[in-house]
Amino acid sequence: MSGWKSTGGKALIVGTLLAITQALAGPAxxxxxxxxxxxxxxxxxxxxxxxxxxIVPRFExxxxxxxxxxxxxxxxxxxxVAARGxxxxxxxxxxxxxxxxxxxxxxxxxxxxELIPNKQHMDAYQYNENMIGSWHTQEVICYNKDxxxxxxxxxxxxxxxxxxxxxxxxxxxxxxxxxGGLANLGSLAYATGGDENNIKPALEMLKAMKILxxxxxxxxxxxxxQSGDVYASVSNAGWCLRAKNAGVNVTSVHPFIKEGxxxxxxxxxxxxxxxxxxxxxxxxxxNEYLDEEFQLLFAKKSGITPINRNAIARMGEDPVIxxxxxxxxxxxxxxxxxxxxxxxxxxxxxEWNRMVAx
Amino acid sequence: MFSFILVAASQLVxxxxxxxxxxxxxxxxxxxxxxxxxxxxxxxxxxxxxWVTVKTSALAALFTLLLGFPVAYLIARMRSRWAMVxxxxxxxxxxxTIVIKVYGLIVIFSASGVLNKTLLSLGLVSxxxxxxxxxxxxxxxxxxxTLGFGVLLLYSVIQxxxxxxEEAAQIHGASRWRVYYxxxxxxxxxxxxxxxxxxxxxCMGAFTSAALLGGGRVFTLPVLIQRTVFMDIKYxxxxxxxxxxxxxxxxxxxxxxxxxxxxxAAHLVTx
Numbered sequence: 271m272s273g274w275k276s277t278g279g280k281a282l283i284v285g286t287l288l289a290i291t292q293a294l295a296g297p298a299x300x301x302x303x304x305x306x307x308x309x310x311x312x313x314x315x316x317x318x319x320x321x322x323x324x325i326v327p328r329f330e331x332x333x334x335x336x337x338x339x340x341x342x343x344x345x346x347x348x349x350x351v352a353a354r355g356x357x358x359x360x361x362x363x364x365x366x367x368x369x370x371x372x373x374x375x376x377x378x379x380x381x382x383x384e385l386i387p388n389k390q391h392m393d394a395y396q397y398n399e400n401m402i403g404s405w406h407t408q409e410v411i412c413y414n415k416d417x418x419x420x421x422x423x424x425x426x427x428x429x430x431x432x433x434x435x436x437x438x439x440x441x442x443x444x445x446x447x448x449x450g451g452l453a454n455l456g457s458l459a460y461a462t463g464g465d466e467n468n469i470k471p472a473l474e475m476l477k478a479m480k481i482l483x484x485x486x487x488x489x490x491x492x493x494x495x496q497s498g499d500v501y502a503s504v505s506n507a508g509w510c511l512r513a514k515n516a517g518v519n520v521t522s523v524h525p526f527i528k529e530g531x532x533x534x535x536x537x538x539x540x541x542x543x544x545x546x547x548x549x550x551x552x553x554x555x556x557n558e559y560l561d562e563e564f565q566l567l568f569a570k571k572s573g574i575t576p577i578n579r580n581a582i583a584r585m586g587e588d589p590v591i592x593x594x595x596x597x598x599x600x601x602x603x604x605x606x607x608x609x610x611x612x613x614x615x616x617x618x619x620x621e622w623n624r625m626v627a628x
Numbered sequence: 629m630f631s632f633i634l635v636a637a638s639q640l641v642x643x644x645x646x647x648x649x650x651x652x653x654x655x656x657x658x659x660x661x662x663x664x665x666x667x668x669x670x671x672x673x674x675x676x677x678x679w680v681t682v683k684t685s686a687l688a689a690l691f692t693l694l695l696g697f698p699v700a701y702l703i704a705r706m707r708s709r710w711a712m713v714x715x716x717x718x719x720x721x722x723x724x725t726i727v728i729k730v731y732g733l734i735v736i737f738s739a740s741g742v743l744n745k746t747l748l749s750l751g752l753v754s755x756x757x758x759x760x761x762x763x764x765x766x767x768x769x770x771x772x773x774t775l776g777f778g779v780l781l782l783y784s785v786i787q788x789x790x791x792x793x794e795e796a797a798q799i800h801g802a803s804r805w806r807v808y809y810x811x812x813x814x815x816x817x818x819x820x821x822x823x824x825x826x827x828x829x830x831c832m833g834a835f836t837s838a839a840l841l842g843g844g845r846v847f848t849l850p851v852l853i854q855r856t857v858f859m860d861i862k863y864x865x866x867x868x869x870x871x872x873x874x875x876x877x878x879x880x881x882x883x884x885x886x887x888x889x890x891x892x893a894a895h896l897v898t899x
Contacts, residue, residue: 344858344859345858348857348858348861351654351861352654371653371861375653439758445844446859447854447858482758482760482761483760483761483845484761490840493734497735497738497739498740499738499739499756499758499760615859616859616860616862619859619860623852623855624673626845627677627847
């Protein structure tokens with residue numbers, strides 16, 4: 271009994287000592303982002319879910335918390351403009367079309383690229399002192415193979431192949447208001463002999479295509495394929511992939527734009543807002559976003575093309591993805607990219623509105 | 629009073645903003661100008677947008693009346709307990725968010741939807757009929773959005789008309805149609821006018837139906853305002869569009885009430 275007492279007494283002492291040690295060690299073991307709340311301006315849906323799956327738990331393990339301010343980059347940009355630069359988030363997803371505006375407005379702070387070691391897996395054109403590339407999408411012609419076979423028409427190779435009486439009222443094209451609208455209008459301009467300063471041929475071809483719907487949400491597009499409303503569309507390969515995953519026999523074609531240029535790329539960027547005080551945490555987030563595992567997960571679930579070279583290489587292991595996306599970095603670099611510094615978006619919007627309005 | 633100030637203040641803010649020049653990225657000039665209004669009223673594109681907004685809203689209000697009135701009358705005159713069940717189901721339907729309602733329409737009217745399958749099986753159409761990207765679709769969407777609300781308003785109007793009036797007319801030999809035309813409708817006219825105007829006003833400001841069913845091709849003023857704010861970031865022009873929308877609604881309402889009074893004065897309507 272006395273032995274038990276003695277053992278129990280020792281245990282009590284040891285336990286107390288351990289508790290004291292733990293309490294004292296607590297602060298030293300805490301994460302480096304204790305008490306930090308990082309706000310991210312990004313899309314909702316699967317986009318946000320990807321971050322919640324991988325980045326959020328890792329940030330929370332460091333003691334911090336991540337909150338999302340969801341909306342399209344256009345909507346989030348409008349919020350920053352309305353708030354006169356006082357962004358309600360630390361980091362913002364930026365579309366290539368917004369780059370010149372956001373830089374002109376001075377809404378971003380300079381990056382410390384030393385704090386983003388994952389940039390070593392990217393090409394030099396994909397980052398600068400203001401922003402870092404985060405993903406890119408490949409804008410494709412997506413088409414329903416069964417419907418094309420039924421109609422007896424060949425697979426399209428470029429936009430003009432969609433101008434056919436059999437496809438009247440069966441094509442969906444991104445609205446200029448959507449994330450890929452400007453990029454696709456730009457590529458259509460190049461493919462029809464125009465450019466950033468002359469989109470008239472592109473608008474004429476759009477008119478000739480007899481579009482059923484100008485889609486603004488990718489989810490709409492998948493639903494249009496499922497319901498049989500649409501036989502072909504222009505969209506990023508990710509939405510085509512999702513339509514395929516939803517059971518529609520679709521595939522993607524990288525449109526011929528002009529000699530030496532096949533396919534269209536739209537780029538996504540990340541920047542740290544000028545009013546953010548969570549600078550270290552924000553850089554940590556950017557680095558995590560470019561991590562090979564996250565890029566791979568992101569690409570597979572949302573259909574984007576990774577920026578991280580190692581992730582791109584691993585994408586090819588999936589035969590469906592390999593069929594739908596161009597994974598050769600050299601070919602990716604040669605894809606058509608619209609130069610948004612050459613025109614005013616409002617001019618394009620105005621021309622577009624007048625063309626499509628009933 | 630407080631709510632009036634709150635509403636008026638927000639209107640005044642954008643009204644004031646509409647008189648300045650857009651300088652890009654949400655910035656506006658300092659000089660008081662009328663350029664935005666001049667542009668609106670001299671540009672066929674903007675005038676057509678206003679016309680499309682008024683036309684689709686008016687048609688939606690008219691069809692809400694035509695479809696809603698018989699339903700409201702039926703429920704108001706029902707003596708069974710089912711009347712309350714029907715009324716409750718209409719109330720519940722008004723709580724369903726417009727996005728869900730519109731997606732319901734998209735499913736129904738899609739190529740593989742119930743409507744097209746039926747039309748095709750009956751041989752009434754040679755290929756699937758689509759409402760997307762057409763004013764027809766927008767009108768259907770707007771009507772779907774306001775129908776429940778319209779029925780509730782009409783129900784409350786019809787309930788105020790004593791059943792004995794109809795019975796008296798029928799005893800004196802009036803046909804069913806004559807009872808509707810000479811008794812019920814004239815007595816319900818003030819309420820019907822209020823309902824039509826309320827539905828019209830709701831439709832004039834409705835965005836979702838036009839955005840989702842218009843397929844990016846039917847431009848109503850709310851759709852254009854959204855684009856001007858988000859795509860162009862031209863707050864002054866957007867404020868001008870909003871001001872034109874507001875004053876169009878006020879003007880049409882005043883004009884409708886004035887016309888109704890003139891008709892009353894001329895005894896064209898018997899109320």
